[in-house]
Amino acid sequence: MELIDNLALGFATALTLQNLFYCFIGVLIGTLIGVLPGIGPVATLAMLLPVTYALPPTSALIMLAGIYYGAQYGGSTTAILVNLPGESSSVVTCIDGYQMARRGRAGAALAVSAIGSFFAGSVATLIVAALALPMVELAFKFGPAEYFSLMVLGLIGAVVLASGSLIKAIAMIVLGLLLGLVGTDVNSGVARFSFDIPELADGIGFVSVAMGVFGFAEIIANLEHRQKREAFTSNVGKLMMSKEEFKYAWPAALRGTALGSVLGVLPGGGALLASFASYTLEKKITRNPEIPFGKGNIRGVAAPESANNAGAQTSFIPMLTLGIPPNAVMALMVGAMTIHNIQPGPQVMSSNPALFWGLIASMWIGNLMLVVLNLPLIGIWVQLLKVPYRLLYPAILVFCAIGVYTINNNPFDVTVTAAFGLLGYVFFKLRCEPAPLILGFILGPMMEENLRRAMLLSRGDPTVFFTRPLSLGLLVAAAALIVIVALPNIKKKREVAFQEAP
Amino acid sequence: MKIRDQKNFWSGVMFIAFGVFFVGYARQYDMGTAARMGPSYFPTVLGGLMVLLGIIVLIQGLATEQADGKIEPFNFKALVLVLGAVVAFGLLLRPAGLLVALFVLIAVSSFGSHEFKVRDMLLLSIGMSLLVLGVFIYGLSMTIPVLPSFMRQ
Numbered sequence: 188m189e190l191i192d193n194l195a196l197g198f199a200t201a202l203t204l205q206n207l208f209y210c211f212i213g214v215l216i217g218t219l220i221g222v223l224p225g226i227g228p229v230a231t232l233a234m235l236l237p238v239t240y241a242l243p244p245t246s247a248l249i250m251l252a253g254i255y256y257g258a259q260y261g262g263s264t265t266a267i268l269v270n271l272p273g274e275s276s277s278v279v280t281c282i283d284g285y286q287m288a289r290r291g292r293a294g295a296a297l298a299v300s301a302i303g304s305f306f307a308g309s310v311a312t313l314i315v316a317a318l319a320l321p322m323v324e325l326a327f328k329f330g331p332a333e334y335f336s337l338m339v340l341g342l343i344g345a346v347v348l349a350s351g352s353l354i355k356a357i358a359m360i361v362l363g364l365l366l367g368l369v370g371t372d373v374n375s376g377v378a379r380f381s382f383d384i385p386e387l388a389d390g391i392g393f394v395s396v397a398m399g400v401f402g403f404a405e406i407i408a409n410l411e412h413r414q415k416r417e418a419f420t421s422n423v424g425k426l427m428m429s430k431e432e433f434k435y436a437w438p439a440a441l442r443g444t445a446l447g448s449v450l451g452v453l454p455g456g457g458a459l460l461a462s463f464a465s466y467t468l469e470k471k472i473t474r475n476p477e478i479p480f481g482k483g484n485i486r487g488v489a490a491p492e493s494a495n496n497a498g499a500q501t502s503f504i505p506m507l508t509l510g511i512p513p514n515a516v517m518a519l520m521v522g523a524m525t526i527h528n529i530q531p532g533p534q535v536m537s538s539n540p541a542l543f544w545g546l547i548a549s550m551w552i553g554n555l556m557l558v559v560l561n562l563p564l565i566g567i568w569v570q571l572l573k574v575p576y577r578l579l580y581p582a583i584l585v586f587c588a589i590g591v592y593t594i595n596n597n598p599f600d601v602t603v604t605a606a607f608g609l610l611g612y613v614f615f616k617l618r619c620e621p622a623p624l625i626l627g628f629i630l631g632p633m634m635e636e637n638l639r640r641a642m643l644l645s646r647g648d649p650t651v652f653f654t655r656p657l658s659l660g661l662l663v664a665a666a667a668l669i670v671i672v673a674l675p676n677i678k679k680k681r682e683v684a685f686q687e688a689p
Numbered sequence: 690m691k692i693r694d695q696k697n698f699w700s701g702v703m704f705i706a707f708g709v710f711f712v713g714y715a716r717q718y719d720m721g722t723a724a725r726m727g728p729s730y731f732p733t734v735l736g737g738l739m740v741l742l743g744i745i746v747l748i749q750g751l752a753t754e755q756a757d758g759k760i761e762p763f764n765f766k767a768l769v770l771v772l773g774a775v776v777a778f779g780l781l782l783r784p785a786g787l788l789v790a791l792f793v794l795i796a797v798s799s800f801g802s803h804e805f806k807v808r809d810m811l812l813l814s815i816g817m818s819l820l821v822l823g824v825f826i827y828g829l830s831m832t833i834p835v836l837p838s839f840m841r842q
Contacts, residue, residue: 241831352697354749358704358742365711365735372728377718379728380711403771410767410801577802578813581795584771585817588778588794589787593831601779605772612768616760617700635731647724 193544194316200545201552206249209242210549213250214556217257222265222568223579228258228458229625230405232519233397234583236526237590244527245542249549251523252503255516256550259458259499260304260557263492264568267296276458276495279466283480283487290483295428297565299436299485300492301558307444307493308554311500314448315507316547319536322508326533329509331640332651336661338634341511343665344453345626347672356623359614363624366391367631374639386599393522395600396628397515398587399607400614400621406580407608408615428485435477436489439469443490447497452504457514461498462491500550507543508533511630515622518629694750694758701747708739767801774798786836787826791818 200206220231235254239247262277267284280300287296329337346356369380370390381387428436446468447461469490470480478484503520505513510532512518524531529539536543561568591604614621645651652658692698711732721727750758774797781790792814799810825831834841 352746352749354742354745355697355700358700358739358746361735361739361742362704362707365707365732365739368732368735372718374726375719375728377728379718379732380714403775407764407767407771407801410771410803411764575804577799577804577806578809580771580802581798581810581813582817584775584798585791585794585821588775589821589825589833592779592782593825593833596832598779598782601782602776605775605779608772608775609768612763613703616696616763617703618696618757619700635726638731639726642723642726645724647722649723 189320190316193320193540194548196540197316197544197546197548200245200541201249201549206246206545206549207552209246209250210253210553211556213253214257214553214560217254217259218261218264218557218561218564218568219257219571220254221258221261222571223261223574226405226583227262227401228255229397229515229519229622230401231255231258232516233394233402234587234590236394236397236519236523237593239523240526240593244524244529244539245545247527248520248523248542248546249553251520252546252550253553253556255520256308256496256499256553256557259495260301260561261568263300263304263495264297264561264565265572267293267300267488268569269572276462276499277491279462279491280488282466283482283484286481286483287485287488292432292483292485295432295485296488298428298562299432299440299489301561303436303440303443303489303493304496305554305558306440307447307497308500308557309551310444311448311451311497312547312551312554314501315504315550316544318452318504319508319543319547322504323533323536326509328657329533330655331637331644332655332658333661335634335637335641336652336658336665337509338511338630338637340661340665340668341505341513342623342626342630343668345514346623347668351618351620353669353672355619359619359621359623360627363627363629364631364634365627366396366624367628368635373632373636384599386595386597386603390632391628392591392594392600392603393519393525393628394591394594395604396607397519397522397625398591399604399609400611400624402583402587403605403608404611404615404621406583407612409576409580432485436485439486439489440493442468442472443493444497447494448501450494451498451501451513453513457502457516458495458499459514462495465490465494496554503547503550506531507535507546510535510633512626515625518625521629692750693753694755695760696750696758697746697753697755698750699760701743701745701750704743704746705740706743708736708741708743710736711739712736770801771798783834784838786834786838786841787821788818788835789837791821 216235217231220226221228232251232254239250242250259276263280266277266280267288270281270285284296287293342360346353346360369387371378371388378388443465446465450461450464451457466487469486473486476484480487502513502517505511506517506520512521521531529535588601591600592598594600611621641651652662715729715732715736718729719727720729774794777797778790778794781793795814795817796810799805825833826835
């Protein structure tokens with residue numbers, strides 16, 4: 188069995204003392220920062236990316252993946268205890284999770300979220316491992332035209348499944364693509380849009396964009412309103428579910444896992460979409476709930492928590508096999524790989540098998556660590572929630588500033604990051620979602636390269652994108668997505684789906 | 690003409706401005722042909738698309754009312770203090786060293802909060818200095834100048 192051989196290699200890699208250590212550190216720091224409200228996984232990853240530069244690539248990616256699901260999980264703890272989503276994918280967890288906490292069932296809510304996440308993570312890890320090989324084989328059939336069309340589909344998918352205005356999201360993608368083109372053009376050697384600044388000839392630093400737009404802008408936005416936090420610290424209760432709660436929770440966790448795994452693979456999918464969709468599903472299929480949804484039904488915690496973890500995990504599939512990130516977090520992972528001189532794409536599996544399978548195996552180990560780590564450490568996370576924001580944000584700024592500086596040991600990068608902080612704040616004020624911008628930014632150079640190659644091969648004939656069947660199929664899918672979303676009926680439903688949560 | 694949705698209107702203006710900038714700036718580069726695209730080709734196409742999308746968003750801003758369409762006032766105090774502190778950190782790091790730069794970053798950015806307290810700020814500066822020294826300088830042995838340049842060898 189090739190799969191078992193591969194997984195054995197993966198576990199051999201992930202279980203070295205060094206990698207276990209970095210996985211642990213990643214999960215721990217990720218949870219620590221994820222618990223803090225107002226800092227999502229994207230900002231967390233951007234902040235901590237520079238810390239991993241010094242590590243060997245495999246350890247670095249294992250640690251980053253650990254940070255990601257740590258942050259994901261930490262977010263739900265905050266959602267349940269304080270009714271503030273630590274990050275957007277735990278918005279729905281707030282609804283029933285916090286109500287459970289108010290009824291004195293915080294312990295049960297935390298337990299179901301931890302166990303559900305672990306279960307979903309384990310299943311999703313297997314799915315990633317099983318799908319990786321066929322996906323890579325498919326990817327090798329892709330020429331430049333197919334890659335270009337796939338990226339179009341990926342970007343369109345990302346905006347269609349996101350919330351907010353479609354046109355603005357597409358505009359943000361295009362802006363991201365353009366910003367990604369800043370720097371030396373590989374074909375002609377011209378330093379484009381660099382204003383003759385030597386640093387800009389290397390392009391805009393990817394960390395600067397992510398940290399500025401997500402990290403700094405979020406901090407400034409958070410400072411706008413006085414922080415009011417009502418921490419539910421008095422009584423977490425026993426970390427056990429009652430028999431009855433367990434009976435209701437496990438089918439919901441199963442459904443959440445299934446739905447999340449599927450949605451994670453889709454372009455634009457991932458944790459956020461998965462949690463919203465599974466909550467809606469639970470509400471639909473549960474007739475006569477013993478406790479109404481929104482009042483502390485355990486299904487409303489079990490399903491979205493399992494789903495967001497499953498989705499978080501399976502969204503690694505397109506990133507690892509095709510080199511195409513389906514969401515902003517994966518875009519960061521692609522950025523991290525590039526920094527370590529690994530070109531993401533189907534060749535990673537054959538050129539770096541230890542890294543590829545080690546990362547997959549570490550996902551499962553990381554999930555196990557999360558359960559072991561989180562349930563006993565809840566008390567510490569609760570304490571952390573009491574740290575006032577006025578102490579928190581300067582500390583975050585310190586890590587960001589040092590992190591950006593150390594990328595190239597150049598103060599210029601710090602200034603660029605501040606500039607993107609300003610831009611991010613303007614986006615926030617104008618209700619422009621920044622996530623598509625990051626996706627576009629990562630894909631910009633790749634898209635141009637594949638467009639050029641495809642057009643060169645076809646001698647300037649643009650119909651190549653429509654005459655090659657695979658490429659045509661991908662483009663038709665992209666067009667269909669836009670048409671479907673633009674239909675008035677669906678449009679309304681889409682708006683409702685994203686307004687489920689308060 | 691009345692602006693019904695300020696957020697969309699000004700988003701449109703922003704997108705158009707970006708698009709015009711990229712198209713205009715790309716004119717100095719070689720356009721090439723469809724088969725052999727020059728450095729100007731892709732940015733020009735994207736910039737044009739950007740302008741087009743900007744116009745649509747702008748028209749939406751003029752045409753359709755939105756409940757939360759009004760742009761809330763910018764918090765210039767937080768904006769300037771937070772970003773200013775970061776830029777100051779970048780400028781100070783080499784000449785003045787990490788410890789000074791860190792203190793300035795924390796002190797200036799702390800003023801951005803509604804609940805600023807001098808004592809907290811000082812304690813935080815000391816705590817963060819120790820933490821950063823421990824993690825980045827000794828732990829990860831990063832090459833960041835710690836002391837001001839006149840005190841260095």
